[in-house]
Amino acid sequence: MTGSGNNRLDRSLAGFRQRIVDAWSLQPLLVPIYAIILSFIIGGVLIAIIGVNPFDAYWALVRGMFGSSDRIAGSLARSVPFIGSALALAFAFKAGLFNIGAEGQLLVGGLTAAWVGTWAWMTDTPGIFAIPIVLLAGLIGGFVWGWIPGELRARTGAHEVISTIMLNSIALFGVRWLVNSRDPLILRDTTASVPRTQQISDTAILPELADSNPNLHMGIFVMIAVCFLLWFVLRRTTFGFETITVGLNPHASHYAGINVNRIIVMAMALSGAFAGLAAASEVSGTNQFFQPGTFAFIGFDGIAIALLARANPIAIIPASILWGSLLAGAPLMQQEADVSIDVVRIIQAMVLLFVAADAIVRYLFRMRGEAGPHIEAAATGWSGP
């Protein structure tokens, strides 16, 4: 009978799959991998509906992402800021917080970095000092903008999702004014056609690795190093233990003598610092000036990437590269296959959906085991614990 034949095929396929999974210890990666496959299938259906061969479109997309060394460099370059914003989200998740404010922290960090980078004495400072100063400035800007909602949460119980949404808008209007205003003239470069700051000092520019579009610079090593640093902190240090404990059970943490408020404030501020650092590296390495529009959606995408990576700092690196390369490759798909780049956005939304709702994936692919650990951030509603 065909039924039993199918069954046998099913079983042998399952066995084959299991051997691969076991050999490469892929178990924790299965859900994200299947989620990505599923999302591309859905994207392909959409592409087919508009009358384009999905394989042609995806082939163009893949070549757009990795088709040449320049394109690979461009894709990597595009991924760098996402590493920072995803780290920001992941670290906050670990502390049980939901930092929707990476968007605003990027803006403030980018602005402070650009502002410090245009200081007059920077031109006489050697790069070995000037670059860290600019990066540190962005880090501090993000730190402060993350510290505010952390402090509000700790002191008044104001939920960080709400206050960071407000702070995003406040930051947006604030930097827009600082960069737009001609009278008084604050940070605007009056010679530029679009509102942006002046060029930072040459000494403060991160060295370039490849002249791709966008250009790949040393910022990628900085961000990857931060990933490993954070991984170590979370896994091995007492501070990391305290942070995760607070995230899992703030009441028990308080009982056990952990200063919960200090952890909340530090987690939000450091989370903001990661975003600020990412913005500074962009300002210093990619643009050499600050223009608010360049940071749009990087913070929001960080949410998706952090979830895709299950808030694991190391997993954030490939997840960010996937995210950034998709965005970098999409224009070629539009050019060659005439498919709107927004398909990539839809695919990304689907990836997030399937990773978050892993029950769907487990059902479709008949995976064994219970649903994985969920990120419990912000599960208690708006009004705090």
Add this chain to the structure above:
Amino acid sequence: MSTADERTPVLEVFGVTKTFPGVVANEDVDFTLHQGEIHCLLGENGAGKSTLMNVVFGLYQPDQGTIKVRGEQVQMEGVHDAIDHGIGMVHQHFQLIPVFTVAENVILGDELTNGPFLDLKEARRRIREIEEKYGLAVDPDIKVGDLSVGEQQRVELVKALFREADILILDEPTAVLTPGEVDDFFGVVRSLVDQGKSIIFITHKLREVLAVADRITVLRGGKVAGTADPKTATQQSLANLMVGRDVVFQVEKGEAKPGEPVLRIKNLAVEDDRGVQTVNGFSVEVRAGEIFGIAGVEGNGQRELVEAVTGMRHNVGGTVEILGINATKLPPRKITELGTAHIPEDRNKHGLVGSYTIADNLVLNRYHHESFARRWIRDHHAIHKEAESLVKQYDVRTPAVQVPVNTLSGGNQQKVIVARELTGEVEVLFVSQPTRGLDVGSIEFIHNQIIALRDRGAAVLLVSAELDEILSLSDRIGVLYRGRLVGTFEGKEATREQLGYLMATGATPESEQAS
């Protein structure tokens, strides 16, 4: 006996089995309730009483078994079926909405409407009618969150009666009441029976069973262990049936050898989360080598008191002195470092991080000590070794120390907390509701650990809602009423009646007459 059998059965349960993943909560249970009787369902925590009643009330679907109401077989697909068949349930944890008024709470799900709109006027009238008929006075327009626990229980009863329930399931209804209020409540229950209601009364308290039951069914480990007649049964016989072996009621305890006072609390004042001052001029001195038990109805400031002395909550007045050091404003960690330990009231909320391993939970308050961390780098190996030895010492039943603590049973979870807290130099122990929801074996183990600590010379401040626990463990007993001590007794001299009266009124009968 014979009179009950002549009555008509109103609710019959045959062969009900209900399993949850990994647990058989009910196995082949038969149960019959007759018209106009009070049928007590007796059993230890975890014996399956509440599960059985949730099956009857349609909240759980049984795996096997049938239910008959008034001789007619019914399928309970949801709560609404149970309500339609005239079954009402007062849950152990009240199912009320604090921001709604009494009237809104009562009509919810069975709303009276006038056209498309709620008819609260008619609802009020009907509620007042019910209240008068059964003597359950509560103002229908007050927000439930502003009511006392006793009043909230009345609202729960009104809810069931509003739905014209004539089979009432009362799940541990006396847990929140003082001994005096319990007597009043029994009066209400009897008047309900006089008005033609039939009642299932769930409890684990033997005294209450004998005082109120017409008939008794005992559950043990999810099965019916037997039935008993309250006229012939004794507390001892019921206890043996409930636990399945001979139970020693009295805790084995030697004479206390109290030393110097090591815990001095003076005029302590503490506010709860809403800003109400629930501890109000509380003063006590506890000496080394004695157990001081605090009795009181829940909600009289016990939680805030313990949280304030352990540093978890700010106090608004008064002083706390531990081992001669002023600990009034110290944070939890500093207070622990003075040589104190704290077994918290709510083990899941405060005591444990559920998804952490047993090992991490065993060092939850010591992870930063030199032995478990070099500067700020954690030493996983040392933690593992410590955990292995504690698990053995405290008889925690687990396959490994690396499993998440939330996979353990309640008793073993509590043992993890006790192991962590009683390790090291403990000179003052704060312990709150240490055996809530545990089986008899775990209760005995934990009681013995507390007494052993006392015998090593530690001072113990014990807070418990179980009067029996207070009476059997304490060397001295204080009664907490509205946030202050209203009387202290020597443990051997105190009687239930004395304590109960104080807990309910805040005054002794003599002083009441005097004023």
Add this chain to the structure above:
Amino acid sequence: MTAATVEEVAQDMASARRFGRQHIVGIIFGVLGVVLMAAVAPALTSETRAFAFEPPPDPLQWEFSPSTLVAVIGIVYLAAAGLSFLPAQYRRISFLSQLVAAILAIPLILGISLALSSAPVTNVTNLLDESLVLATPIALGAMTGLWSERSGIINIGIEGMMLGAAGVGFMTYALLGSANSVGWLWIAILIAILAGGLLAALHAVLSIKYQINQIVSGVVINLFALGLTGFLRSEVIVPSGNSKGVATAEFGIPILKEIPIVGDTIFQGRPLHFMMYAVVFLTWLVMFRTAWGLRVRSCGENPHAAETLGINVVKIRYQAVILGGFIAGLAGAWFSMEAQSGFEDNMTNAAGFIALAAMIFGKWTPWGAFAGALLFGFARALGSRLQFLDVEIGDFGIPSEFLQMLPFLVTLVVVAGALGRAVAPAAEGQPYSPSK
């Protein structure tokens, strides 16, 4: 009197003496009052300025001296500060005085702006009308959030629901309405409403059935709507050749439009804007006066209690979230078929997040959320008005960004300060599994 009741009274008095939020607000008004009277009023011009209530040539207008106006409002603020310290039994009076003081902030800001501007007169009826129109999507979005959150489901996907509805609605119009017919327009609006409901249904499935973190689910909705509408615009709307359509027509409300002054401004307008008032009113009516509304609220406060009363929590939550989605759909239609006639990428431009802020500002009540929406609408209307008036302090122009920032700051302060911890529905955000 027994000892117990004496103690109760003492406790009540103790809590009444305590220093509360109303006292802090009172102090703020007091400080403002002093500053206004001592510093601002003397510095302002004493030339006459005027608020016009009608358009030129011969408007009804109120002429005033800015320094007098500011001084009078300063006195009111001081009075409000004093009344804030009344004993507890007069709490209502304290609250009312603070409310009056807060409302007076509108003529205060307007009066000061006008004094600093070179223009002597500005039309305030128009300004009010603009505020109300700009409040439309915010108020609707806030009602979306209200229905969802009162049933216990956090909703930060309002933005995506609006955007998706705006795109899908206009796409429908672009495909059907080549004849520019008003009938097709209304069908497209209906489709927009359904599209909002569909996205809400996705949110509901993810949060209720799959129990994923509700904030994450909202992020999915936002991300998905952004991609989908961009895709539809470039693949369907633009190729259809109908990138521009007609918008809903203006009309006057019968009878009300005859009222002098406000008749041909406030009561003259477009249909979706007027529907917003109806939605707000009906939200209040249904939520607080009907049995279903009571059930929705019970699911947001204590779903388990609702279940023990035979209420199907899952069903109620689905209904409430999807109803909210329909309302978001209406807001989306406002963007692409009333405010403009066309669809642009990301055209809702964070209005959904502002709606969320308005809802929180209003402490999860329909009228409070409506007031919050008005605040945001007013700030935006005032922002563009001030640019137009060319307001300057010395040589320093007041940037419109500051005014646009202001409502977010106010909401931040409200969330941090005035918002009690227990205002949001108690069970919000917690996944709920029915007993089995």
